Amino acid sequence: xxxxxxxxxxxxxxxxxxxxxxxxxxxxxxxxxxxxxxxxxxxxxxxxxxxxxxxxxxxxxxxxxxxxxxxxxxxxxxxxxxxxxxxxxxxxxxxxxxxxxxxxxxxxxxxxxxxxxxxxxxxxxxxxxxxxxxxxxxxxxxxxxxxxxxxxxxxxxxxxxxxxxxxxxxxxxxxxxxxxxxxxxxxxxxxxxxxxxxxxxxxxxxxxxxxxxxxxxxxxxxxxxxxxxxxxxxxxxxxxxxxxxxxxxxxxxxxxxxxxxxxxxxxxxxxxxxxxxxxxxxxxxxxxxxxxxxxxxxxxxxxxxxxxxxxxxxxxxxxxxxxxxxxxxxxxxxxxxxxxxxxxxxxxxxxxxxxxxxxxxxxxxxxxxxxxxxxxxxxxxxxxxxxxxxxxxxxxxxxxxxxxxxxxxxxxxxxxxxxxxxxxxxxxxxxxxxxxxxxxxxxxxxxxxxxxxxxxxxxxxxxxxxxxxxxxxxxxxxxxxxxxxxxxxxxxxxxxxxxxxxxxxxxxxxxxxxxxxxxxxxxxxxxxxxxxxxxxxxxxxxxxxxxxxxxxxxxxxxxxxxxxxxxxxxxxxxxxxxxxxx
Amino acid sequence: xxxxxxxxxxxxxxxxxxxxxxxxxxxxxxxxxxxxxxxxxxxxxxxxxxxxxxxxxxxxxxxxxxxxxxxxxxxxxxxxxxxx
Numbered sequence: 001x002x003x004x005x006x007x008x009x010x011x012x013x014x015x016x017x018x019x020x021x022x023x024x025x026x027x028x029x030x031x032x033x034x035x036x037x038x039x040x041x042x043x044x045x046x047x048x049x050x051x052x053x054x055x056x057x058x059x060x061x062x063x064x065x066x067x068x069x070x071x072x073x074x075x076x077x078x079x080x081x082x083x084x085x086x087x088x089x090x091x092x093x094x095x096x097x098x099x100x101x102x103x104x105x106x107x108x109x110x111x112x113x114x115x116x117x118x119x120x121x122x123x124x125x126x127x128x129x130x131x132x133x134x135x136x137x138x139x140x141x142x143x144x145x146x147x148x149x150x151x152x153x154x155x156x157x158x159x160x161x162x163x164x165x166x167x168x169x170x171x172x173x174x175x176x177x178x179x180x181x182x183x184x185x186x187x188x189x190x191x192x193x194x195x196x197x198x199x200x201x202x203x204x205x206x207x208x209x210x211x212x213x214x215x216x217x218x219x220x221x222x223x224x225x226x227x228x229x230x231x232x233x234x235x236x237x238x239x240x241x242x243x244x245x246x247x248x249x250x251x252x253x254x255x256x257x258x259x260x261x262x263x264x265x266x267x268x269x270x271x272x273x274x275x276x277x278x279x280x281x282x283x284x285x286x287x288x289x290x291x292x293x294x295x296x297x298x299x300x301x302x303x304x305x306x307x308x309x310x311x312x313x314x315x316x317x318x319x320x321x322x323x324x325x326x327x328x329x330x331x332x333x334x335x336x337x338x339x340x341x342x343x344x345x346x347x348x349x350x351x352x353x354x355x356x357x358x359x360x361x362x363x364x365x366x367x368x369x370x371x372x373x374x375x376x377x378x379x380x381x382x383x384x385x386x387x388x389x390x391x392x393x394x395x396x397x398x399x400x401x402x403x404x405x406x407x408x409x410x411x412x413x414x415x416x417x418x419x420x421x422x423x424x425x426x427x428x429x430x431x432x433x434x435x436x437x438x439x440x441x442x443x444x445x446x447x448x449x450x451x452x453x454x455x456x457x458x459x460x461x462x463x464x465x466x467x468x469x470x471x472x473x474x475x476x477x478x479x480x481x482x483x484x485x486x487x488x489x490x491x492x493x494x495x496x497x498x499x500x501x502x503x504x505x506x507x508x509x510x511x512x513x514x515x516x517x518x519x520x521x522x523x524x525x526x527x528x529x530x531x532x533x534x535x536x537x538x539x540x541x542x543x544x545x546x547x548x549x550x551x552x553x554x555x556x557x558x559x560x561x562x563x564x565x566x567x568x569x570x571x572x573x574x575x576x577x578x579x580x581x582x
Numbered sequence: 583x584x585x586x587x588x589x590x591x592x593x594x595x596x597x598x599x600x601x602x603x604x605x606x607x608x609x610x611x612x613x614x615x616x617x618x619x620x621x622x623x624x625x626x627x628x629x630x631x632x633x634x635x636x637x638x639x640x641x642x643x644x645x646x647x648x649x650x651x652x653x654x655x656x657x658x659x660x661x662x663x664x665x666x
Contacts, residue, residue, distance in 0.1 A: 066632075071613075071628055071631060071632075073632075074609060074610075074628075074631035074632050077631070077632055077635075077636065078605045078609055078631065078635050078636070081635075081636045081639055082601065082605050082635070082639055084639065084643065085597075085598075085601050085639050085642050085643060088643045088646060088647075089594055089597060089598065089642075089643070089646055090594070093650075207633060208622070210623075211621070211622040211623035211624040211629070212622065212623055213623065220622075220623030221623060222623050222624065222625075222628070223623065238617070238625055238628040239614075240613075240614075244610060244611060247610050248606060248610050248611070251605065251606065251609075251610065252606070255605075275647075275650070275651060275654060278643070278646065278647045278650060279647050281643055282640065282643035282644045282647055285639060285640050285643055286640055289636050289637070289639075289640055292636055293633055293636055293637075296632040296633065580586075580587050580590075581586070582586070582653075582654040582657055582658065
């Protein structure tokens with residue numbers, strides 16, 4: 001069978017399983033729809049959380065990013081796992097004890113204010129839609145590369161599947177499909193990693209393999225990689241390029257942002273008790289770490305393999321995957337010195353960010369690129385980091401079924417995260433905006449209907465993002481984490497750990513965090529991208545890491561404003577007292 | 583109640599100190615210095631940044647689960663004794 005047939009088979013079977021599971025676990029009540037009836041086993045919830053959390057970015061993009069960033073890529077590894085320690089220790093058990101349906105629910109009740117609730121809803125919707133846009137791009141890439149269908153059709157199929165199980169099943173349906181999706185995605189990630197680890201180092205455990213010696217050589221893989229990357233003009237693979245303070249702030253912003261993401265927090269509302277919430281966060285991190293500790297190994301293998309398989313080759317001798325991805329437009333080659341050999345080294349190959357292709361073919365048969373070459377360096381190859389995970393099995397010449405499995409895994413990662421986000425958006429709309437703020441008279445049955453409508457509406461918007469992908473997806477990721485870190489996390493944390501914090505403090509804090517962080521990111525990413533360099537940054541902190549500063553500002557402002565205004569009413573201190581008890 | 587919350591805070595501070603040390607300490611601030619030591623083919627600072635810190639995170643959460651479950655039990659026992 002061909003790769004394409006294998007992919008149809010694997011993706012088809014996985015879709016059938018998701019729909020079957022959703023059919024078996026339909027939501028009957030709002031509690032089912034929002035929090036799966038609060039009856040999910042903590043280990044099962046851990047697995048669902050892992051799938052919910054690990055998005056197309058984790059599955060498809062992260063290893064590729066690390067492959068090109070080397071040690072700087074550690075910010076993602078530590079940032080996106082360390083947040084679970086904060087969640088388990090500081091937020092999840094208490095928010096579960098509080099026992100409502102959504103994150104804005106807690107903020108609205110704790111700060112006895114619908115203004116606070118609505119501000120929280122707005123932050124939540126912005127964060128979640130930002131995230132969804134990325135998922136749809138992931139589905140599109142997989143479909144167009146492996147099934148050779150139009151990207152738009154791929155997006156529509158993906159949305160259709162999510163529609164069926166999210167609208168029918170609500171959180172309950174999503175929870176159990178996420179478990180299935182976790183199994184698919186982790187299997188799809190580990191199988192090629194283990195294969196490649198054995199091929200390159202004879203060690204079947206990738207986590208150990210990338211610290212081992214290469215087959216047939218006494219040299220350690222990472223030492224060789226350091227040498228090769230330095231020879232090509234890059235910084236050594238195991239050394240930082242970014243400044244310490246920036247690495248520190250980005251890691252902190254990602255950690256705190258992770259702990260403040262509403263679609264992750266709400267997963268801990270689905271377990272039966274607060275002690276289950278703690279346990280569940282632990283299991284979630286175990287399941288996540290399985291992928292996150294494998295990813296840096298995949299990165300190191302891929303970087304090594306990539307250099308080995310294209311350096312100084314003629315185009316006609318270049319591997320099949322090189323030409324396949326060139327066809328999709330994610331690889332480009334511009335023969336700067338006209339020697340007919342592919343030369344990969346540091347620096348940008350082309351002027352302008354993305355390659356623009358002409359219709360005709362060049363002398364060696366490559367796609368002609370219209371961009372001017374960047375003549376400040378010798379690099380001739382443009383490679384989109386997103387292809388590394390998908391291309392890795394091809395680069396390592398693994399069997400077709402492994403390649404197909406990776407495709408199914410990528411789709412599973414994207415769909416599971418999209419579904420979790422959709423339910424978070426729809427419950428914020430139907431529960432927080434309609435039931436709790438604007439239409440308090442609706443019955444439970446009507447609320448359930450509205451939540452289904454809101455889900456359908458959110459899927460429609462997400463589909464639009466997929467078909468007309470906004471060009472700024474990569475930039476807005478910094479936004480999602482920065483905002484979660486600088487708006488939601490501090491008010492949640494202080495809401496539990498400080499009894500004195502009142503509504504004036506919380507609202508002022510959220511607004512200051514929001515305006516400062518959003519302002520900084522918009523200034524450097526959208527208004528003046530040419531100024532986005534170390535010299536212009538505040539305290540040399542990049543927009544990716546500024547959420548951490550926003551968080552500190554939020555906390556300071558909240559505490560100062562609270563101490564100057566009247567303390568919260570007695571019921572609120574009693575509520576805080578209550579959630580702190582076992 | 584006061585005792586329960588204060589003990590909880592003590593546990594939190596200890597565990598978060600370790601959390602900070604392995605990630606921001608070993609993985610970032612002291613990473614270059616640690617790189618002079620090696621485990622296998624890894625420089626130690628690099629290993630903490632890409633592997634070690636994650637393993638410690640998992641241990642931290644399960645330690646917290648264990649300690650808090652013990653504290654919860656003790657607390658509910660105390661409450662029963664007082665109540666009766």
